[in-house]
Amino acid sequence: MTVYLDTSFLVSLYTQDAHSHRAASYITKAAAPFPLTGFLRAETTNAIELRIFRGEITAFQASQALGDLTSDLNTSLYYEAPMPPDVYETAQRLSRKHTATLGSRTLDILHVASALVLKADAFYTFDRRQARLARAAGVKTPVRIP
8 A cells, every 4th residue: 555645744744743643643554665756855855944934943853854754765664756757747637627626736736646646545644725635636535634
């Protein structure tokens, strides 16, 4: 079973926030390794760095979180998944089919398209709008969002 972890999930897994405890619980129950595209890693890095800008974490905590992500990549919790070219065509189809009714954002569409192209069976996110899009696209979203 392939599980796609989106940025909101990874940020909660590697930094402390309201979802961190649940992220840790879900990750222990899921089957690793998880795909990690360059796109997902770049957005996760940016989201963690934004937490410094917002005063939510320190630069040291961000550095530690990004180091932990790299360590987990090196210990096979993740595998480097190339961004398949058909992700963009899939994203365009998702946009045409769902954006007008769901209000989907481009990065959310790219994550769901990545999950579809990588043949993920489940999509882990703490983003309600992204979860709605994933479900509309036929991907299970088992993470409960309070």
